[in-house]
Structure formats: structure tokens, C-alpha cells
Amino acid sequence: MIHTYTVTGMSCDGCRSKVEKTLNAIDGIQTIVTLDPPMATITMDKHIPTAQLQDALTAAGKYTIEMNNGVDSHVTTEKSTEKSCCSSNKPQEKPRIALPSNAQGKYYCPMHCEGEKVYDKPVDCPVCGMDLVKEATIISSKTMYTCPMHPEVVKEGPGSCPICGMDLVPMEPTDAEENKVYDDLVRKMKIAVFFTVPIFIIAMSDMIPNNPLMKIMDASKWNWVQLILSLPVVFYACWMFFERAWKSVITWNLNMFTLIGIGSGVAFLFSLVGLFFPTIFPDEFKTHDGTVHLYFEATTVILTLVLLGQLLEARAHSRTSGAIKELLKLAPTEATLVIDGADKVISIHDIKKGDLLRVKPGDKIPVDGKITDGESTIDESMISGEPIPVDKKIEDSVIAGTINGNKSFVMIAEKVGSETLLSQIVQMVNDASRSRAPIQKLADKIAKYFVPIVVLVSLITFFVWAKFGPEPAMVYGFINAIAVLIIACPCALGLATPMSVMVGVGKGAQLGVLIKNAEALENMNKVNVLITDKTGTITEGKPSVEKVFSLQNDENELLQSIASLNQYSEHPLAQAVVNFAKGKEIALIEVKDFEAISGKGVVGTVTNKKVALGNRKLMEQVNVTVSAELENQIIAEQKLGKTVSYISVDGIAVGFVSITDAIKATSVEAIKELIRQGVEVIMLTGDNENTAKAVAQELHLSSYKAGCLPEDKLKEIKRLQGEGKIVAMAGDGINDAPALAQADVGIAMGTGTDVAIESAKITLVKGDLQGIVKAKNLSHAVMRNIKQNLFFAFFYNVLGIPIAAGILYPFFGVLLSPMIAALAMSFSSVSVIANALRLRNLKL
Structure with a gap:
């Protein structure tokens, strides 16, 4: 099999050679790498996951590799040839991020930082640090976690995204898994608040008249109390933030946790040094009683507020996958198998194709199939979005997850497991939720340089305040530099598009619009x-034959010929002719040399006669002359809006079929x-x-x-x-x-x-044009929502960072506390998600 991949990170022929050599070192593959375009064409003896290729390239340098195919990772030269009829000169679209077929139950980052890479455990994304989220499937063996910003990060168990540092979320949105992550954050939040509040009270006690705390102990001893109280907050409740920050630095995937880790870490280390070695600090860092200004309260309050943001985000994020949850709930767990005339309740996983299943009143239909005995009305609103129940009778198709009315019937299973429409819808919604909209490129480009710029601005802020600020200048510089680090939130930029896409795609699925x-x-x-x-x-696509006209007054014989010919065609018009013949109890006979000519009709040999049925172009192709009499009658039918197919036998036009197909x-x-x-x-x-x-x-x-x-x-x-x-x-x-x-x-x-x-x-x-109106309106609403999110994220950082740096101080005397900056930063991502959630209430 042959696969093509996009490789990023190559800047010269030396890089190209290095990548090619690294990939060729993997057993079972042969690789050719080009620099322009940056592609790798790999011939494999057996399928090798992209994650394995990425691991090899990561060890060689800062290269990334992504499957250059949005549909399936198993692409062969045969399949490419098979689909060549659909090819064109149009440039290939950028493929969507599609997880490999074995990714069910694994974790990926919703920010797509590592393409299709998945993880077995719900750790944090290695690039953005966000929590991984889990691939949502109807049938899964164990819970996997992925990052809401980087869907390729997939891991077993909860954790944080190794890319962006965010908490991973379950790929399959089960309440149990979400509650587990949420409950863990709640427990840590309680611990953080329990120890942070006393620290904050001690630090703020100077503002209380006659400071009652100083009557109990002096300031130096209270500083030791603050240190002891801060340890559970820093080293347990919020330690994950420092782990994510460290990981982001050593992998150079700088993200919001880089800034949080640097800002709060510097404040904590400064306080430690100030507590143990106060004599090394100049007087401007000291209070009137000789102790150093410590920032244990700033450290713990900042970390606690960031933890609060993560808690709220986890709560809000679970709601973005609400549509997928509802789809998953549609799948029943049991079915009634009819075997040897008796009913037996079995698991839905045990259903096989061809099984006869009894569906009782009010039951959910277990798999896709057709009714073989009985009739009923079925509520298909969860699939089509239409509230009116549909009447079903023998030979009518039924869909898994839809709800039976007040009658019982027997059906035959035709599609089971992942083949059912419901499973395909869930998979399509998952794939679309992880895909990247072109508009996201802007946010990605900015985010790449965002963290280094913020660190630089923070350093400049410190030196400007230290040089030109009022006394104590260095203290002002230190506090404002930390505020700059804390207030910046690149995750708000990263989440702006994925959250809106996830909610929008889910909303579309609920309305029968699959994107x-x-x-x-x-x-x-x-x-x-x-x-x-x-x-x-x-039109309805359910054409019916109004009449068969023959110049030789042998309509039934002619009908037998054309119906026999059409039995091999899947075209709706062909099926209409076959149904018309069956209705007249005309038996179908053998046809030889059958051929369907695309866009024209069908030809074949029936009872040793060459029969052709189709449009005027087909008649011209088979060199048939149509008489004026026949042509006039055909034109008259066509002007009534009827579809007319010419019939020729042995090179002579002998009649026509008039077919009506009602406009929807x-x-x-x-x-x-x-x-x-x-x-x-x-x-x-x-x-x-x-x-x-x-x-x-x-x-x-x-x-x-x-x-x-x-x-x-x-x-x-x-x-x-x-x-x-x-x-x-x-x-x-x-x-x-x-x-x-x-x-x-x-x-x-x-x-x-x-x-x-x-x-x-x-x-x-549902298959009607109203769905296009819904798709158009949904697209408009989602794009407007994305632009709102991007504007909010850009505007927030453009406005927040200068204020944190102290730009308003010379004019209004206003400074932004690092603690307020932490609160604002935490709520920026939550605000983006909350805005995306508004799409759930969209009326189309």
C-alpha cells in the first residue's frame, strides 16, 4: 500500500535527507521525501500508524508528519484508480484530521496539534498542554482521553495535554468519565481554597485597623505560616500546572501553562529566597519592619484562580459534546431475536446480518434493516430532525436508534455495528469536530509567536518599571511583569475555532445535516x-410510470423487455419501470450484454433483440432514427413536465415510457x-x-x-x-x-x-433542499460565532497585556494585580466556550 504524508519543519535539502533517512530506518517501509512540496510518499508492506512515524521524526528533530488523506489511512494505488472518475484538475483540499481506524477509545487533542496522533491515556497535549478528549464511539472497550484543542493527543486515563497543558477530556462523552475528571478538579479546588484563604487573610491583614494578627505573632513568623499553608496548594492541588509548564519548555511547545508556570513559579521562588535569605535584597524590597515583601498569597491565589478556570472549563466543555452524547444514547443495548418461532433477548453486539428481530411498541430499533412482517409508525426525528412520525410497512427500511410507535413488527438485520447509519453519523460528527477550519490558520500563526512575545513584554515591563518607575521601582516592575505573564491566555485563541465547530457540527447532526x-x-x-x-x-426521487406507449400496440411485451433490462440498473427511473411491470404481474426474463451508459440510459439483448432505453442522446449513440410521429408525442409529454425515455428495438424507435416524479x-x-x-x-x-x-x-x-x-x-x-x-x-x-x-x-x-x-x-x-437552507444558516451562525470568539480573544490580549504592564498608571494611577490578571485569564477560555455553547440553542 502507498500513503502520502505532509511533513512540516523541513527548511533545506539537509532536512529533507534527514527525514527520508529516518523514515527509511523503520522496518517494512520505503520512503521518498520531497522538499517542495514538503511531502513523504511511503510504500508499506503493512499499515504503520502515523504515531510511530511521528515518534521517529521527533527523535530526529522538530519535524511533524500528517496523513495527506482526510478519509482513510489505508490508501492503495488500486483505490486511487478506482476513484479516478471523480478526479479533477482542482487543487486538492487540505485534508481534515482523521484518526486511524484503531483510534476508537483513544485520546486526541482538540487543537489538532499533532495531526492524527492518538494516545492511550488521557494525559495533557504535549504541544498546547490542554487535556485530551476521547474519541466518541458507540462501541468502545475502555475510556480514553484527549485534548479539546489537540485531537491527535489520545491517552488512557485523565491527565493534561502534552502540547497545550489543558486537562484531557473523555473521547467518548460518558457522564461517568466526565464526572471523574470534574470530581478530581473539585477536590483539588477545595484543598486550594482551604489553604489559600488563610494566606490571603494574613497577607491582607495590614489593611485591618490595629492589625489583630500582629498581636498574636510578628510579621516574620506569619511569613512562615504562609509558606506552610502554600505547600499543599503549590505541590498538590496545582502542581500539574508546573508539570505542564516544564514539559512545554523542554519540548518548546510554549503555551498558556508556560506563562502560568513562569509567573507563579517566579513569585513563589522569590518568596522562598526572601524568607530564607532576606539580607541579600535591597531595602526597596523590604517592609518597614525589615522583612522582604513576599508573594505567597499572589502565588496561591493565582494558582487557585487558574484551577477555578480549569474547573469551569471542564464543566463547560462537557456540554459542547452534548449532541454526540444524545446520539450515543439513541443506541439500544438489547434486542429481541426471533429464532425458531420464539423470542430471545440478546445484546446488540450479538446481532448478525440476516437475523430476524422483533421490535415491540416503544422500543428503539436496534440496527438498520427492513420490515419483513407487520407495520408501524416510527419516530425518526433524532436522525432526520423532522418531528412527524413516518409510516412503515413491509419492505420499508428502518434505522437504528429510531423509536417504534404503538405496533409490533419483525425486521431483518442488514447493517450492524459500525455499518449502521447511527454509527456513521457519530463517526462523521467526531471527524468533523476534530477538523480544522481554514480560519483557524490565523489563530495558529499568532499562537506560534504569542508566548515568546509575552515573555519578552514581561521582561521589558520589569526593566522599564525598574528604571523609570516610582519607588519601590523594582517591586512595581516585579509585580507588573508577573501580571503580564499571567493575564495572557493563548488557549482562548486556540479554543475559538474548535469549540464552535464542535458545537455547530453536533447541532447540524441533530437536524439531519451531516458535515x-x-x-x-x-x-x-x-x-x-x-x-x-x-x-x-x-423531485421526490420516487418516480412512477404513467404509461408505456408502443407504435406497434404491444405495450405489455415492450414493458417486459424494458423492465427486464432495467432490473440490473440502480437508477430511480429504472426501478420505477421494474415496479410498474411487477404491478402488472409481468415476469422478468434474462438479459444478455447489459450495459449502463452514464447519463444516457441502458442497452442489452432481450430475447435475441437489441433493446435500448434512454434519452435522445442514447438514440443518437446507437444510431436510431426517431419518427416525427413518435417525436411529437414525446414532446407533448415533456411539456407536461414528464420524464420520457425512448425505446428502440433492433435499431428502430418503437415507443416511449412516460414517468412522473413529483417535485418535493x-x-x-x-x-x-x-x-x-x-x-x-x-x-x-x-x-x-x-x-x-x-x-x-x-x-x-x-x-x-x-x-x-x-x-x-x-x-x-x-x-x-x-x-x-x-x-x-x-x-x-x-x-x-x-x-x-x-x-x-x-x-x-x-x-x-x-x-x-x-x-x-x-x-x-432527509434528502431535501430545506437541508441546504439549514446548512447555509448553520454555517453562517458558526462562522459568526468563531469570529466573535477570535475577536474576543484578540481584543482581550491586546487590551489586557498593556494594562497589566501598567500603561494606565501614568494617567489614572491604575495597576492590575497579578491575582486579578489570573482571574481574567481563567475566564477568557471559559468565555470562549460559553459563547460557542450558544449555538446549541440555534433555531434553523
């Missing part, structure tokens, strides 16, 4: 042209709303000019094109993109796959084919 990645979510907001197919997109009730309103929002709606259909015109006029479309082959749709999208348009394409068939792949945003109807859904970036479960 594959954050890039599609962002691009949907920019879309100004919608290309849509007709059959199954604008929601299509008119959806198209009207999209046009109101400034979106140009264009219908590209393989149907004839007359039928296309009738539909376009009824829907008041911007424009349309009839007789389009798959390559015509592809060319039209490229043409519009060449004009600078942002194009969305909505379709449901195999013939739409190339256009869906080429479009800036491909939108597949959930009622369509697997190929179309795979090629698209957004899937509408």
Missing part, C-alpha cells in the same frame, strides 16, 4: 451558486429562501429540454441546463469556479459523484447512493 469537516462548514457560508440535480434532489413540497420554499439570501440556483439535469424548462419555470430557478452528462456538470462547475464563484453542488446519484467532488461544497442527499455520499462534504439525512 464531514470544518472546511465545508466554513465554505458553505461563502457559497453564492448552488448547482442542483433534478431527480431525487428537487419543500423544494419551492427552499429555493426561494436561497435566492433571497443571494444564492444563484442552477439546475443541471440529464433530462430533456422540455421537461427541464417546465420544472425550472415552476420553481423560478435562476437558470437551468438540460441534457447534461456527468462531464457537462463537471465542466459547468469548473467554469463557474473560474469566474470566482463559490459553488455548492447537490446531487444523489453515481453520475453526480464527479461534480460533487469538484464543487467547493458537495451536498449529497441521504436518500442517494453511497458513492454520491462519499464524494460529498455535507450529507442531508
Whole structure:
């Protein structure tokens, strides 16, 4: 198998050579590395996780490697050839961060710091320090943790992110795991508060008239009490912050915990030295009674407030995965197996394809399948977002997780485990939640230089105050330098995009709008042209045959031929012909040399006769001449909005099939709303000019094109993109796959084919154009929310750092205490998450 990867950190040919040599040293692979573009093409005997490649490169230098494939890590040359029909000259999109298939139950960082890298335990992200979060799956063996900012960090058990230092969160959002992490923080918070409050009272006692504490002991002894009380806070309750800070320095993944560790650590060490060796300090650092100004209270209050921020953040973050939790709750744990006429309750994990299952009134449907006996009404609102129950009868499909009404029925299991729609939705939501929106590049670029700049500003603040500040100048400089370090919060920048994407994608899933990645979510907001197919997109996709016309008055014989031919086609029109024949109890017969010609129709040999069924282009291709009489009758049908297929036998046009496909009730309103929002709606259909015109006029479309082959749709999208348009394409068939792949945003109807859904970036479960309106509105709301978060984070730091440095002091005499700075810093990330959570109440 062959994989392609993106490698970052290479700056010269020496780096390229070093990376290539390092990767080739791994058994079982052959690697070719290029500098421009920075890619590694690796041939493997068996799949090797990207994490193993990353470990090798980390040992060699500051290089990172990410899978250059957003769908699957198992990419072979065969599969690439197989999908070549969907390829185009369009530059490849930046792949979303996709975890390997064996990542279920493991942990990753929600900031995507290390690409697809996962961890077995919920430690902190090695780059940003944030807590890892767990991959949410319906079936998992043990709880894994990951970072909300770096989804590639996946570990077993709670901890902190080795990248950003944040607390890891469970990948599978179970209440038990979340409560465990939260309860641990609560316990530490109680200890921190218990010891910090007395320290704060002792330090502030000078403000109390006649200071009663000084009557008990002198200041030097109270300083020793502060030291003793601070030890549990520093070395137990908040020690994790110093561990994360140290890890960030030795790996040079500077983050918010770097600043917290430096700021509070310097204050604590200064206080220790001042307590044990007071004589080495100049007088300006001392009080009137000769003791050194100590900062045990600043250290403990700062750490306690940061811990409070982590506590609130853990509480808020658990709510961002609320949509996934609700989806996970849909999966039942048991099912009733019908075996030898008796019912037996079994675990959902024991269900096999082909099993007959009894679904009782009020039960959740255990797996995907079809009803074989009985009928009922089923609540599918949790999948489609539509509140009205759907009537189901024999041969109708049912979906895992949906709720049965007041009747019992028997179904056959067709898709189990990870194959069910519910499992796929959960996986898609997980993948999209971890993906990176293009807008995040700005925050990433700034965050890279943020911490070193803040440290530099802190040093400058100290020296400026020490040189030009009022007495005690060095004390002022020391306090303000610490305030600068503490108030800065790069995690607010890092969280701005991932939190909004996570909540937005989950909200979309609840409404039946499945989004594959954050890039599609962002691009949907920019879309100004919608290309849509007709059959199954604008129309119901459930065509029915109105009549079969034959010039030779042998309709039943002709129907048998074309129905037999169509039994091998999956096209909705073909199925309509087959169903029409079955309704007339006409038996299907053997067909030889069957061929489906994309965008035109089908041909084959029936009872030793060459039969062709399709549009006018097919007739031209097989050299069939259509008589004027037949053509006139066909045109008359088409002007009524009917789809008409020509029929030829042995090179002679002998009749036609008239098929009607009702326009969806929601299509008119959806198209009207999209046009109101400034979106140009264009219908590209393989149907004839007359039928296309009738539909376009009824829907008041911007424009349309009839007789389009798959390559015509592809060319039209490229043409519009060449004009600078942002194009969305909505379709449901195999013939739409190339256009869906080429479009800036491909939108597949959930009622369509697997190929179309795979090629698209957004899937509408219910499969109507109202879903596009919802996707557009959701995209707009999420992007607005992200911009609000980024503005808040940027504005907060731009405003907060100068104030902490003391810029207001010369004008208003205002200084910012490091303790207030710690409180503000803690709440900045919480505010970003809280703002993202507002999307949960979004009305679409």
C-alpha cells in the first residue's frame, strides 16, 4: 500500500535527507521525501500508524508528519484508480484530521496539534498542554482521553495535554468519565481554597485597623505560616500546572501553562529566597519592619484562580459534546431475536446480518434493516430532525436508534455495528469536530509567536518599571511583569475555532445535516451558486410510470423487455419501470450484454433483440432514427413536465415510457429562501429540454441546463469556479459523484447512493433542499460565532497585556494585580466556550 504524508519543519535539502533517512530506518517501509512540496510518499508492506512515524521524526528533530488523506489511512494505488472518475484538475483540499481506524477509545487533542496522533491515556497535549478528549464511539472497550484543542493527543486515563497543558477530556462523552475528571478538579479546588484563604487573610491583614494578627505573632513568623499553608496548594492541588509548564519548555511547545508556570513559579521562588535569605535584597524590597515583601498569597491565589478556570472549563466543555452524547444514547443495548418461532433477548453486539428481530411498541430499533412482517409508525426525528412520525410497512427500511410507535413488527438485520447509519453519523460528527477550519490558520500563526512575545513584554515591563518607575521601582516592575505573564491566555485563541465547530457540527447532526469537516462548514457560508440535480434532489426521487406507449400496440411485451433490462440498473427511473411491470404481474426474463451508459440510459439483448432505453442522446449513440410521429408525442409529454425515455428495438424507435416524479413540497420554499439570501440556483439535469424548462419555470430557478452528462456538470462547475464563484453542488446519484467532488461544497442527499455520499462534504439525512437552507444558516451562525470568539480573544490580549504592564498608571494611577490578571485569564477560555455553547440553542 502507498500513503502520502505532509511533513512540516523541513527548511533545506539537509532536512529533507534527514527525514527520508529516518523514515527509511523503520522496518517494512520505503520512503521518498520531497522538499517542495514538503511531502513523504511511503510504500508499506503493512499499515504503520502515523504515531510511530511521528515518534521517529521527533527523535530526529522538530519535524511533524500528517496523513495527506482526510478519509482513510489505508490508501492503495488500486483505490486511487478506482476513484479516478471523480478526479479533477482542482487543487486538492487540505485534508481534515482523521484518526486511524484503531483510534476508537483513544485520546486526541482538540487543537489538532499533532495531526492524527492518538494516545492511550488521557494525559495533557504535549504541544498546547490542554487535556485530551476521547474519541466518541458507540462501541468502545475502555475510556480514553484527549485534548479539546489537540485531537491527535489520545491517552488512557485523565491527565493534561502534552502540547497545550489543558486537562484531557473523555473521547467518548460518558457522564461517568466526565464526572471523574470534574470530581478530581473539585477536590483539588477545595484543598486550594482551604489553604489559600488563610494566606490571603494574613497577607491582607495590614489593611485591618490595629492589625489583630500582629498581636498574636510578628510579621516574620506569619511569613512562615504562609509558606506552610502554600505547600499543599503549590505541590498538590496545582502542581500539574508546573508539570505542564516544564514539559512545554523542554519540548518548546510554549503555551498558556508556560506563562502560568513562569509567573507563579517566579513569585513563589522569590518568596522562598526572601524568607530564607532576606539580607541579600535591597531595602526597596523590604517592609518597614525589615522583612522582604513576599508573594505567597499572589502565588496561591493565582494558582487557585487558574484551577477555578480549569474547573469551569471542564464543566463547560462537557456540554459542547452534548449532541454526540444524545446520539450515543439513541443506541439500544438489547434486542429481541426471533429464532425458531420464539423470542430471545440478546445484546446488540450479538446481532448478525440476516437475523430476524422483533421490535415491540416503544422500543428503539436496534440496527438498520427492513420490515419483513407487520407495520408501524416510527419516530425518526433524532436522525432526520423532522418531528412527524413516518409510516412503515413491509419492505420499508428502518434505522437504528429510531423509536417504534404503538405496533409490533419483525425486521431483518442488514447493517450492524459500525455499518449502521447511527454509527456513521457519530463517526462523521467526531471527524468533523476534530477538523480544522481554514480560519483557524490565523489563530495558529499568532499562537506560534504569542508566548515568546509575552515573555519578552514581561521582561521589558520589569526593566522599564525598574528604571523609570516610582519607588519601590523594582517591586512595581516585579509585580507588573508577573501580571503580564499571567493575564495572557493563548488557549482562548486556540479554543475559538474548535469549540464552535464542535458545537455547530453536533447541532447540524441533530437536524439531519451531516458535515464531514470544518472546511465545508466554513465554505458553505461563502457559497453564492448552488448547482442542483433534478431527480431525487428537487423531485421526490420516487418516480412512477404513467404509461408505456408502443407504435406497434404491444405495450405489455415492450414493458417486459424494458423492465427486464432495467432490473440490473440502480437508477430511480429504472426501478420505477421494474415496479410498474411487477404491478402488472409481468415476469422478468434474462438479459444478455447489459450495459449502463452514464447519463444516457441502458442497452442489452432481450430475447435475441437489441433493446435500448434512454434519452435522445442514447438514440443518437446507437444510431436510431426517431419518427416525427413518435417525436411529437414525446414532446407533448415533456411539456407536461414528464420524464420520457425512448425505446428502440433492433435499431428502430418503437415507443416511449412516460414517468412522473413529483417535485418535493419543500423544494419551492427552499429555493426561494436561497435566492433571497443571494444564492444563484442552477439546475443541471440529464433530462430533456422540455421537461427541464417546465420544472425550472415552476420553481423560478435562476437558470437551468438540460441534457447534461456527468462531464457537462463537471465542466459547468469548473467554469463557474473560474469566474470566482463559490459553488455548492447537490446531487444523489453515481453520475453526480464527479461534480460533487469538484464543487467547493458537495451536498449529497441521504436518500442517494453511497458513492454520491462519499464524494460529498455535507450529507442531508432527509434528502431535501430545506437541508441546504439549514446548512447555509448553520454555517453562517458558526462562522459568526468563531469570529466573535477570535475577536474576543484578540481584543482581550491586546487590551489586557498593556494594562497589566501598567500603561494606565501614568494617567489614572491604575495597576492590575497579578491575582486579578489570573482571574481574567481563567475566564477568557471559559468565555470562549460559553459563547460557542450558544449555538446549541440555534433555531434553523
